[in-house]
Amino acid sequence: TNDLLHGDANGVTRIPIDIAHEVADIAQEFVNAEAIVLDYVKAEGTKSIAEFAERMKQLGAAVQGLRKRVSRAGK
Incomplete structure (x- = not known):
């Protein structure tokens, strides 16, 4: 294929x-x-599973929105 490959510490x-x-x-929007999540886990202080889960949910929603903007699936 003629796809580009992107690799980093996450795969x-x-x-x-x-x-x-x-x-x-949209790269900067993805970083944002x-x-x-990253700001939460890097911050000082006590963490909670509930807050982490909420932030993961927010991240998922943001990424889903970005994916919809660039996806060609179903188009």
């Missing part, structure tokens, strides 16, 4: 070439979405 994923520019356009 490798394929990016279809026809949406690569859109993925690049990840910060919902």
Whole structure:
């Protein structure tokens, strides 16, 4: 295929070439979405499973919204 490969400490994923520019356009929004969880786990103080779960839910919703913006599935 002509897909791009993106790899980092979290794994490798394929990016279809026809949406690569859109993925690049939302990269900062994705980083901001990840910060919902990362800022919490990196912060000082006591953590709770409930708060972590809530932040993971928020991250999932944000990523789902981004995915819908660039996905070609069903189009």
